[in-house]
Amino acid sequence: MNLSERQQKILRFIISFMGAHEYPPTIREIGEEVGISSTSVVNYNLAKLEEYELIARDREVSRGLSLNRPRLAEIGFLAATNGSANGGARSAAAGRFTVPVLGRIAAGEPIGAIPREAHDPEEWIEIAEGLVNVPSDRLFALRVKGNSMIDASVLDGDIVILRQQDTANDGDMVAAWIEGDEETTLKYLYRDGADVRLMPANPNPEYKPIVRPAERVRINGKVVSVIRVLH
Amino acid sequence: MNLSERQQKILRFIISFMGAHEYPPTIREIGEEVGISSTSVVNYNLAKLEEYELIARDREVSRGLSLNRPRLAEIGFLAATNGSANGGARSAAAGRFTVPVLGRIAAGEPIGAIPREAHDPEEWIEIAEGLVNVPSDRLFALRVKGNSMIDASVLDGDIVILRQQDTANDGDMVAAWIEGDEETTLKYLYRDGADVRLMPANPNPEYKPIVRPAERVRINGKVVSVIRVLH
DNA sequence: ATTGACATCGCACAAATGTTCGTGTACTAT
Protein backbone atom coordinates (compact mmCIF):
# COMPACT_ATOMS: atom_id res chain seq x y z
CA MET A 1 0.00 0.00 0.00
CA ASN A 2 1.79 3.09 -1.23
CA LEU A 3 -0.03 6.32 -0.85
CA SER A 4 0.53 8.79 -3.61
CA GLU A 5 1.22 12.40 -2.80
CA ARG A 6 -2.33 13.24 -3.71
CA GLN A 7 -3.80 10.55 -1.59
CA GLN A 8 -1.81 11.79 1.34
CA LYS A 9 -2.98 15.33 0.77
CA ILE A 10 -6.54 14.11 0.52
CA LEU A 11 -6.20 12.23 3.75
CA ARG A 12 -4.67 15.17 5.52
CA PHE A 13 -7.41 17.44 4.27
CA ILE A 14 -10.19 15.12 5.36
CA ILE A 15 -8.68 14.82 8.79
CA SER A 16 -8.27 18.53 9.25
CA PHE A 17 -11.68 19.23 7.75
CA MET A 18 -13.37 16.85 10.12
CA GLY A 19 -11.45 18.39 12.93
CA ALA A 20 -12.78 21.78 12.00
CA HIS A 21 -16.29 20.82 11.01
CA GLU A 22 -18.13 17.88 12.44
CA TYR A 23 -19.03 16.51 9.10
CA PRO A 24 -16.87 15.21 6.25
CA PRO A 25 -16.04 17.21 3.12
CA THR A 26 -17.61 16.65 -0.28
CA ILE A 27 -15.74 15.33 -3.24
CA ARG A 28 -15.60 18.83 -4.70
CA GLU A 29 -14.38 20.39 -1.51
CA ILE A 30 -11.59 17.88 -1.44
CA GLY A 31 -10.78 18.53 -5.05
CA GLU A 32 -10.53 22.27 -4.61
CA GLU A 33 -8.29 21.99 -1.60
CA VAL A 34 -5.99 19.36 -3.01
CA GLY A 35 -5.90 20.93 -6.42
CA ILE A 36 -7.84 18.41 -8.44
CA SER A 37 -10.17 19.86 -11.02
CA SER A 38 -12.03 16.69 -11.79
CA THR A 39 -14.45 15.22 -9.33
CA SER A 40 -13.93 11.84 -10.82
CA VAL A 41 -10.26 11.92 -9.94
CA VAL A 42 -11.09 12.66 -6.35
CA ASN A 43 -13.59 9.87 -6.49
CA TYR A 44 -10.98 7.59 -7.94
CA ASN A 45 -8.49 8.31 -5.18
CA LEU A 46 -11.15 8.06 -2.54
CA ALA A 47 -11.90 4.61 -3.85
CA LYS A 48 -8.24 3.75 -3.45
CA LEU A 49 -8.20 4.99 0.10
CA GLU A 50 -11.25 2.94 0.80
CA GLU A 51 -9.56 -0.07 -0.72
CA TYR A 52 -6.70 0.43 1.71
CA GLU A 53 -9.29 0.65 4.45
CA LEU A 54 -8.12 4.05 5.54
CA ILE A 55 -11.56 5.51 5.06
CA ALA A 56 -15.03 4.13 4.64
CA ARG A 57 -17.60 5.40 2.18
CA ASP A 58 -21.34 5.30 2.06
CA ARG A 59 -22.35 5.21 -1.56
CA GLU A 60 -24.75 7.79 -2.92
CA VAL A 61 -24.65 9.69 0.32
CA SER A 62 -23.41 13.22 0.36
CA ARG A 63 -20.39 13.58 2.57
CA GLY A 64 -20.59 9.85 3.11
CA LEU A 65 -17.07 9.52 4.36
CA SER A 66 -15.62 8.30 7.59
CA LEU A 67 -12.10 7.90 8.79
CA ASN A 68 -10.70 4.65 10.00
CA ARG A 69 -8.85 6.25 12.86
CA PRO A 70 -7.12 3.18 14.24
CA ARG A 71 -5.69 2.32 10.83
CA LEU A 72 -4.75 5.91 10.24
CA ALA A 73 -2.98 6.00 13.56
CA GLU A 74 -1.14 2.82 12.67
CA ILE A 75 0.51 4.37 9.69
CA GLY A 76 1.30 7.42 11.74
CA PHE A 77 -1.13 9.67 9.99
CA LEU A 78 -3.24 10.79 12.84
CA ALA A 79 -0.26 11.28 15.08
CA ALA A 80 1.40 13.39 12.44
CA THR A 81 -1.66 15.49 11.98
CA ASN A 82 -2.30 15.87 15.67
CA GLY A 83 0.89 17.69 16.21
CA SER A 84 2.36 20.58 14.38
CA ALA A 85 5.23 18.34 13.38
CA ASN A 86 4.30 17.28 9.88
CA GLY A 87 4.13 20.86 8.72
CA GLY A 88 0.71 21.42 7.34
CA ALA A 89 -2.78 20.66 8.39
CA ARG A 90 -3.41 21.28 12.03
CA SER A 91 -6.25 19.31 13.50
CA ALA A 92 -8.54 21.81 15.12
CA ALA A 93 -10.95 21.41 17.98
CA ALA A 94 -11.43 17.79 17.15
CA GLY A 95 -11.84 17.04 20.80
CA ARG A 96 -9.81 13.91 20.81
CA PHE A 97 -6.28 12.80 20.26
CA THR A 98 -4.89 9.47 19.39
CA VAL A 99 -1.86 8.68 21.45
CA PRO A 100 0.54 5.79 20.96
CA VAL A 101 1.20 3.49 23.88
CA LEU A 102 4.89 3.02 23.37
CA GLY A 103 5.58 0.39 25.92
CA ARG A 104 5.59 -0.59 29.49
CA ILE A 105 7.39 1.10 32.27
CA ALA A 106 8.45 -1.01 35.19
CA ALA A 107 10.94 -0.94 37.98
CA GLY A 108 14.45 -1.28 36.67
CA GLU A 109 13.32 -1.63 33.12
CA PRO A 110 14.63 1.21 31.01
CA ILE A 111 12.22 2.58 28.51
CA GLY A 112 15.08 3.91 26.53
CA ALA A 113 15.04 7.18 24.75
CA ILE A 114 11.50 8.03 23.90
CA PRO A 115 11.38 8.08 20.15
CA ARG A 116 10.33 11.28 18.50
CA GLU A 117 8.34 9.52 15.91
CA ALA A 118 6.08 6.68 16.72
CA HIS A 119 7.69 3.40 15.81
CA ASP A 120 5.31 0.54 15.77
CA PRO A 121 3.57 1.14 19.07
CA GLU A 122 1.77 -1.81 20.48
CA GLU A 123 -1.51 -0.01 20.83
CA TRP A 124 -3.18 3.35 20.60
CA ILE A 125 -5.58 5.05 22.88
CA GLU A 126 -7.89 7.90 22.29
CA ILE A 127 -8.20 10.58 24.87
CA ALA A 128 -10.49 13.54 25.10
CA GLU A 129 -8.92 16.91 24.63
CA GLY A 130 -9.79 18.09 28.12
CA LEU A 131 -7.74 15.37 29.73
CA VAL A 132 -4.50 17.01 28.77
CA ASN A 133 -3.57 20.59 29.27
CA VAL A 134 -0.85 20.77 26.67
CA PRO A 135 -0.53 20.93 22.92
CA SER A 136 -1.16 17.51 21.54
CA ASP A 137 2.13 17.06 19.82
CA ARG A 138 4.75 14.73 21.17
CA LEU A 139 2.31 12.97 23.40
CA PHE A 140 2.80 9.34 24.13
CA ALA A 141 1.63 6.89 26.70
CA LEU A 142 3.15 4.16 28.79
CA ARG A 143 1.43 1.33 30.50
CA VAL A 144 2.63 0.83 34.03
CA LYS A 145 3.76 -2.64 34.90
CA GLY A 146 4.12 -3.62 38.50
CA ASN A 147 3.63 -1.59 41.60
CA SER A 148 6.92 0.20 41.64
CA MET A 149 5.23 3.53 41.06
CA ILE A 150 2.79 3.20 43.86
CA ASP A 151 4.50 5.98 45.73
CA ALA A 152 3.31 8.22 42.95
CA SER A 153 -0.16 6.79 43.28
CA VAL A 154 0.24 5.04 39.98
CA LEU A 155 -0.77 1.42 39.96
CA ASP A 156 -0.14 -1.69 37.94
CA GLY A 157 -2.03 -1.39 34.69
CA ASP A 158 -2.45 2.36 34.76
CA ILE A 159 -1.73 4.33 31.65
CA VAL A 160 0.35 7.44 32.01
CA ILE A 161 0.27 10.01 29.30
CA LEU A 162 3.42 11.99 28.85
CA ARG A 163 4.73 14.75 26.73
CA GLN A 164 8.18 14.06 25.40
CA GLN A 165 10.60 16.65 26.75
CA ASP A 166 14.13 16.65 28.12
CA THR A 167 13.60 19.24 30.76
CA ALA A 168 10.86 20.04 33.20
CA ASN A 169 9.92 22.61 35.75
CA ASP A 170 10.03 22.19 39.47
CA GLY A 171 6.93 20.41 40.60
CA ASP A 172 6.30 18.59 37.35
CA MET A 173 5.71 14.89 37.53
CA VAL A 174 8.20 13.31 35.21
CA ALA A 175 9.30 9.95 34.01
CA ALA A 176 13.03 9.88 34.57
CA TRP A 177 15.82 7.42 34.06
CA ILE A 178 18.30 7.40 36.89
CA GLU A 179 21.77 6.36 35.82
CA GLY A 180 23.49 4.28 38.36
CA ASP A 181 20.26 3.10 39.87
CA GLU A 182 19.42 1.90 36.39
CA GLU A 183 15.73 2.41 36.75
CA THR A 184 12.96 4.56 35.45
CA THR A 185 10.62 6.12 37.89
CA LEU A 186 7.69 8.45 38.07
CA LYS A 187 8.23 11.27 40.50
CA TYR A 188 7.76 14.92 41.14
CA LEU A 189 10.84 16.81 40.08
CA TYR A 190 12.55 19.48 42.12
CA ARG A 191 15.92 21.04 41.57
CA ASP A 192 18.29 21.44 44.47
CA GLY A 193 21.37 23.21 43.24
CA ALA A 194 23.33 20.66 41.25
CA ASP A 195 21.07 17.91 42.44
CA VAL A 196 17.59 16.94 41.49
CA ARG A 197 15.21 15.75 44.11
CA LEU A 198 12.60 13.25 43.00
CA MET A 199 9.68 13.37 45.36
CA PRO A 200 7.03 10.70 45.60
CA ALA A 201 3.45 11.79 45.38
CA ASN A 202 2.55 9.90 48.48
CA PRO A 203 3.10 12.00 51.60
CA ASN A 204 3.51 8.83 53.60
CA PRO A 205 6.98 9.16 55.12
CA GLU A 206 7.78 5.64 54.12
CA TYR A 207 8.25 6.92 50.60
CA LYS A 208 11.43 8.95 50.70
CA PRO A 209 12.64 11.39 48.11
CA ILE A 210 15.47 10.35 45.84
CA VAL A 211 18.29 12.86 45.50
CA ARG A 212 20.76 12.47 42.68
CA PRO A 213 23.20 14.67 40.78
CA ALA A 214 21.42 16.34 37.91
CA GLU A 215 23.69 14.80 35.30
CA ARG A 216 22.65 11.34 36.30
CA VAL A 217 18.97 11.94 35.79
CA ARG A 218 17.60 11.82 32.30
CA ILE A 219 14.08 13.09 31.90
CA ASN A 220 12.00 11.16 29.42
CA GLY A 221 8.90 13.20 29.56
CA LYS A 222 6.47 15.07 31.68
CA VAL A 223 3.37 13.32 32.88
CA VAL A 224 0.26 15.16 31.81
CA SER A 225 -2.35 12.64 32.73
CA VAL A 226 -2.85 9.35 34.47
CA ILE A 227 -5.66 7.07 33.50
CA ARG A 228 -6.83 3.99 35.28
CA VAL A 229 -9.38 1.69 33.73
CA LEU A 230 -10.87 -0.84 36.10
CA HIS A 231 -12.35 -4.12 35.03
CA MET B 1 -36.71 27.54 25.97
CA ASN B 2 -39.28 24.81 25.79
CA LEU B 3 -38.55 22.02 23.40
CA SER B 4 -41.55 20.61 21.66
CA GLU B 5 -41.97 16.88 21.43
CA ARG B 6 -40.86 17.04 17.84
CA GLN B 7 -37.80 19.07 18.59
CA GLN B 8 -36.80 16.56 21.21
CA LYS B 9 -37.25 13.70 18.81
CA ILE B 10 -35.21 15.53 16.22
CA LEU B 11 -32.46 16.11 18.71
CA ARG B 12 -32.46 12.52 19.83
CA PHE B 13 -32.33 11.33 16.27
CA ILE B 14 -29.46 13.59 15.33
CA ILE B 15 -27.50 12.44 18.33
CA SER B 16 -28.05 8.78 17.65
CA PHE B 17 -27.45 9.23 13.95
CA MET B 18 -24.15 10.93 14.53
CA GLY B 19 -23.26 8.21 16.97
CA ALA B 20 -23.83 5.64 14.29
CA HIS B 21 -22.51 7.48 11.28
CA GLU B 22 -19.77 10.05 11.73
CA TYR B 23 -21.70 12.56 9.65
CA PRO B 24 -24.95 14.36 10.37
CA PRO B 25 -28.30 13.41 8.84
CA THR B 26 -30.03 15.36 6.09
CA ILE B 27 -33.24 17.25 6.57
CA ARG B 28 -35.15 14.52 4.83
CA GLU B 29 -33.57 11.76 6.85
CA ILE B 30 -34.62 13.57 9.97
CA GLY B 31 -38.11 14.07 8.62
CA GLU B 32 -38.59 10.41 7.80
CA GLU B 33 -37.40 9.26 11.18
CA VAL B 34 -39.35 11.78 13.21
CA GLY B 35 -42.43 11.49 11.09
CA ILE B 36 -42.48 14.84 9.37
CA SER B 37 -43.51 14.81 5.76
CA SER B 38 -42.45 18.32 4.93
CA THR B 39 -38.82 19.24 4.68
CA SER B 40 -39.69 22.79 5.52
CA VAL B 41 -41.08 21.75 8.87
CA VAL B 42 -37.88 20.00 9.71
CA ASN B 43 -36.06 23.07 8.56
CA TYR B 44 -38.26 25.20 10.74
CA ASN B 45 -37.58 23.16 13.84
CA LEU B 46 -33.92 22.96 13.06
CA ALA B 47 -33.91 26.73 12.96
CA LYS B 48 -35.49 26.74 16.40
CA LEU B 49 -32.91 24.38 17.75
CA GLU B 50 -30.23 26.58 16.31
CA GLU B 51 -31.86 29.57 17.92
CA TYR B 52 -31.61 27.76 21.26
CA GLU B 53 -27.98 27.10 20.44
CA LEU B 54 -28.42 23.39 20.79
CA ILE B 55 -27.13 22.82 17.30
CA ALA B 56 -25.23 24.85 14.75
CA ARG B 57 -26.00 24.95 11.06
CA ASP B 58 -23.97 25.75 8.01
CA ARG B 59 -26.31 27.21 5.48
CA GLU B 60 -26.50 25.71 2.03
CA VAL B 61 -24.30 22.87 3.05
CA SER B 62 -25.61 19.36 2.90
CA ARG B 63 -25.59 17.73 6.29
CA GLY B 64 -24.36 21.03 7.62
CA LEU B 65 -25.32 20.30 11.18
CA SER B 66 -23.32 20.08 14.33
CA LEU B 67 -24.26 19.42 17.90
CA ASN B 68 -23.48 21.76 20.71
CA ARG B 69 -22.54 18.97 23.03
CA PRO B 70 -21.84 21.01 26.14
CA ARG B 71 -25.24 22.73 25.91
CA LEU B 72 -26.92 19.46 25.16
CA ALA B 73 -25.29 17.91 28.15
CA GLU B 74 -26.42 20.80 30.28
CA ILE B 75 -30.04 20.09 29.66
CA GLY B 76 -29.43 16.42 30.24
CA PHE B 77 -29.89 15.40 26.67
CA LEU B 78 -26.63 13.73 25.95
CA ALA B 79 -26.74 11.83 29.20
CA ALA B 80 -30.18 10.53 28.38
CA THR B 81 -29.21 9.43 24.93
CA ASN B 82 -25.95 7.89 25.98
CA GLY B 83 -27.64 5.21 27.94
CA SER B 84 -30.35 2.85 26.97
CA ALA B 85 -32.50 4.54 29.56
CA ASN B 86 -34.57 6.88 27.49
CA GLY B 87 -36.03 4.04 25.53
CA GLY B 88 -35.10 4.35 21.91
CA ALA B 89 -32.07 5.67 20.23
CA ARG B 90 -28.91 3.99 21.33
CA SER B 91 -25.76 5.93 20.70
CA ALA B 92 -23.44 3.64 18.85
CA ALA B 93 -19.72 3.65 18.39
CA ALA B 94 -19.56 7.36 18.91
CA GLY B 95 -16.25 7.00 20.62
CA ARG B 96 -16.95 9.43 23.36
CA PHE B 97 -19.28 9.95 26.23
CA THR B 98 -20.18 13.04 28.10
CA VAL B 99 -20.26 12.39 31.79
CA PRO B 100 -21.54 14.73 34.49
CA VAL B 101 -19.26 15.61 37.35
CA LEU B 102 -21.80 15.50 40.12
CA GLY B 103 -19.73 16.80 42.95
CA ARG B 104 -16.80 16.31 45.16
CA ILE B 105 -16.07 13.37 47.31
CA ALA B 106 -14.09 13.93 50.44
CA ALA B 107 -13.48 12.33 53.77
CA GLY B 108 -16.55 12.46 55.92
CA GLU B 109 -18.52 14.33 53.35
CA PRO B 110 -21.49 12.33 52.23
CA ILE B 111 -22.24 12.55 48.57
CA GLY B 112 -25.77 11.52 49.23
CA ALA B 113 -27.69 9.19 47.04
CA ILE B 114 -26.37 9.44 43.56
CA PRO B 115 -29.19 10.79 41.49
CA ARG B 116 -30.41 8.72 38.62
CA GLU B 117 -30.90 11.70 36.45
CA ALA B 118 -28.38 14.45 36.23
CA HIS B 119 -29.45 17.40 38.30
CA ASP B 120 -27.49 20.46 37.54
CA PRO B 121 -23.99 19.06 37.64
CA GLU B 122 -21.24 21.56 38.08
CA GLU B 123 -19.33 20.45 35.05
CA TRP B 124 -19.12 17.82 32.38
CA ILE B 125 -16.22 15.90 31.03
CA GLU B 126 -15.83 13.99 27.86
CA ILE B 127 -14.13 10.65 27.93
CA ALA B 128 -13.13 8.34 25.16
CA GLU B 129 -15.06 5.14 24.85
CA GLY B 130 -12.06 2.95 25.53
CA LEU B 131 -11.55 4.41 28.96
CA VAL B 132 -14.58 2.65 30.32
CA ASN B 133 -15.43 -0.97 29.92
CA VAL B 134 -19.10 -0.70 30.63
CA PRO B 135 -22.21 0.47 28.89
CA SER B 136 -22.23 4.21 29.00
CA ASP B 137 -25.50 4.61 30.81
CA ARG B 138 -25.62 5.71 34.39
CA LEU B 139 -22.10 6.98 34.35
CA PHE B 140 -21.15 9.90 36.49
CA ALA B 141 -17.99 11.37 37.85
CA LEU B 142 -16.77 12.77 41.11
CA ARG B 143 -13.86 15.03 41.74
CA VAL B 144 -11.79 13.92 44.66
CA LYS B 145 -11.17 16.50 47.29
CA GLY B 146 -8.37 15.99 49.76
CA ASN B 147 -6.09 13.07 50.21
CA SER B 148 -8.41 10.82 52.09
CA MET B 149 -8.48 8.35 49.23
CA ILE B 150 -4.78 8.05 48.93
CA ASP B 151 -4.93 4.50 50.17
CA ALA B 152 -6.79 3.76 46.98
CA SER B 153 -4.13 5.57 45.02
CA VAL B 154 -6.55 8.33 44.27
CA LEU B 155 -5.24 11.81 44.85
CA ASP B 156 -6.59 15.26 45.46
CA GLY B 157 -8.01 16.59 42.22
CA ASP B 158 -8.43 13.25 40.53
CA ILE B 159 -11.64 12.49 38.76
CA VAL B 160 -13.21 9.13 39.38
CA ILE B 161 -15.75 7.85 36.94
CA LEU B 162 -18.37 5.60 38.37
CA ARG B 163 -21.35 3.65 37.23
CA GLN B 164 -24.33 4.07 39.46
CA GLN B 165 -25.25 0.76 41.03
CA ASP B 166 -26.36 -0.47 44.44
CA THR B 167 -24.46 -3.70 44.38
CA ALA B 168 -21.08 -4.80 43.22
CA ASN B 169 -19.01 -7.91 42.82
CA ASP B 170 -16.12 -8.97 44.98
CA GLY B 171 -13.03 -7.14 43.87
CA ASP B 172 -14.82 -4.16 42.41
CA MET B 173 -13.64 -0.76 43.46
CA VAL B 174 -16.65 1.05 44.80
CA ALA B 175 -17.62 4.33 46.33
CA ALA B 176 -19.46 3.43 49.50
CA TRP B 177 -21.10 5.29 52.31
CA ILE B 178 -20.46 3.74 55.69
CA GLU B 179 -23.20 4.39 58.17
CA GLY B 180 -21.90 4.97 61.62
CA ASP B 181 -18.55 6.11 60.37
CA GLU B 182 -20.48 8.68 58.40
CA GLU B 183 -18.06 8.84 55.57
CA THR B 184 -17.75 7.94 51.95
CA THR B 185 -14.73 6.06 50.81
CA LEU B 186 -13.23 4.48 47.74
CA LYS B 187 -12.20 0.90 48.32
CA TYR B 188 -12.12 -2.56 46.89
CA LEU B 189 -15.16 -4.47 47.97
CA TYR B 190 -15.14 -8.00 49.31
CA ARG B 191 -17.92 -9.89 51.00
CA ASP B 192 -17.21 -11.83 54.15
CA GLY B 193 -20.37 -13.60 55.17
CA ALA B 194 -22.62 -10.93 56.64
CA ASP B 195 -19.81 -8.44 56.59
CA VAL B 196 -18.25 -6.49 53.83
CA ARG B 197 -14.55 -5.91 53.79
CA LEU B 198 -13.34 -2.71 52.18
CA MET B 199 -9.76 -3.10 51.12
CA PRO B 200 -7.46 -0.27 50.23
CA ALA B 201 -5.64 -0.47 46.94
CA ASN B 202 -2.35 0.26 48.57
CA PRO B 203 -0.68 -2.89 49.83
CA ASN B 204 1.21 -0.86 52.37
CA PRO B 205 0.22 -2.43 55.69
CA GLU B 206 -0.43 0.99 57.10
CA TYR B 207 -3.67 1.05 55.19
CA LYS B 208 -5.91 -1.47 56.88
CA PRO B 209 -9.10 -2.96 55.58
CA ILE B 210 -12.40 -1.72 56.96
CA VAL B 211 -14.82 -4.43 57.99
CA ARG B 212 -18.45 -3.53 58.58
CA PRO B 213 -21.80 -5.29 58.62
CA ALA B 214 -23.23 -5.38 55.14
CA GLU B 215 -26.35 -3.45 56.12
CA ARG B 216 -24.29 -0.49 57.19
CA VAL B 217 -22.53 -0.10 53.88
CA ARG B 218 -24.37 1.60 51.07
CA ILE B 219 -22.75 1.33 47.69
CA ASN B 220 -23.02 4.42 45.58
CA GLY B 221 -21.41 3.15 42.48
CA LYS B 222 -18.63 1.13 40.98
CA VAL B 223 -15.50 2.90 39.89
CA VAL B 224 -14.79 2.24 36.25
CA SER B 225 -12.01 4.70 35.67
CA VAL B 226 -9.73 7.12 37.43
CA ILE B 227 -8.35 10.10 35.62
CA ARG B 228 -5.67 12.45 36.80
CA VAL B 229 -4.85 15.60 34.91
CA LEU B 230 -1.65 17.28 35.93
CA HIS B 231 -0.91 20.91 35.50
C1' DA C 1 5.92 -0.12 -31.70
C1' DT C 2 2.30 -2.22 -28.93
C1' DT C 3 -0.12 -3.36 -25.03
C1' DG C 4 -2.05 -2.53 -20.62
C1' DA C 5 -2.34 -0.86 -16.01
C1' DC C 6 -2.72 3.56 -13.70
C1' DA C 7 -3.85 8.15 -13.05
C1' DT C 8 -6.13 12.34 -14.96
C1' DC C 9 -9.42 15.33 -17.21
C1' DG C 10 -13.93 17.22 -18.55
C1' DC C 11 -18.37 16.90 -18.87
C1' DA C 12 -22.99 15.47 -18.60
C1' DC C 13 -26.52 13.39 -15.73
C1' DA C 14 -29.32 12.10 -12.08
C1' DA C 15 -30.13 12.03 -7.47
C1' DA C 16 -29.74 14.14 -3.11
C1' DT C 17 -30.59 18.05 -0.48
C1' DG C 18 -31.23 22.93 1.32
C1' DT C 19 -34.43 26.94 0.49
C1' DT C 20 -38.55 29.54 -0.43
C1' DC C 21 -43.30 30.58 -0.50
C1' DG C 22 -48.33 30.40 -0.37
C1' DT C 23 -51.67 28.37 2.58
C1' DG C 24 -53.93 26.39 6.65
C1' DT C 25 -54.76 25.47 11.69
C1' DA C 26 -54.70 26.11 16.63
C1' DC C 27 -54.20 28.98 20.42
C1' DT C 28 -53.68 33.37 22.84
C1' DA C 29 -54.10 38.14 23.71
C1' DT C 30 -56.63 42.33 22.72
Place this chain on the structure above:
DNA sequence: ATAGTACACGAACATTTGTGCGATGTCAAT
Protein backbone atom coordinates in the same frame (compact mmCIF):
# COMPACT_ATOMS: atom_id res chain seq x y z
C1' DA D 1 -64.66 38.94 16.87
C1' DT D 2 -59.86 40.31 15.43
C1' DA D 3 -55.26 40.20 15.18
C1' DG D 4 -51.09 37.98 16.13
C1' DT D 5 -47.96 34.25 16.88
C1' DA D 6 -46.30 29.67 16.62
C1' DC D 7 -46.34 25.56 14.05
C1' DA D 8 -47.31 22.74 10.14
C1' DC D 9 -48.06 21.30 5.10
C1' DG D 10 -46.77 20.60 0.43
C1' DA D 11 -45.01 21.82 -3.75
C1' DA D 12 -41.73 24.13 -6.65
C1' DC D 13 -37.02 25.53 -7.14
C1' DA D 14 -32.11 25.98 -7.19
C1' DT D 15 -27.92 23.95 -5.68
C1' DT D 16 -25.11 20.75 -4.16
C1' DT D 17 -23.13 16.56 -4.83
C1' DG D 18 -22.21 11.63 -6.15
C1' DT D 19 -21.74 8.81 -10.48
C1' DG D 20 -20.68 7.36 -15.20
C1' DC D 21 -18.09 7.49 -19.34
C1' DG D 22 -15.15 8.58 -23.22
C1' DA D 23 -10.65 10.51 -24.09
C1' DT D 24 -5.79 11.50 -22.92
C1' DG D 25 -1.15 11.04 -20.96
C1' DT D 26 2.54 8.27 -18.59
C1' DC D 27 5.37 4.50 -17.89
C1' DA D 28 6.98 -0.07 -17.79
C1' DA D 29 6.82 -4.62 -19.84
C1' DT D 30 6.57 -7.17 -24.16
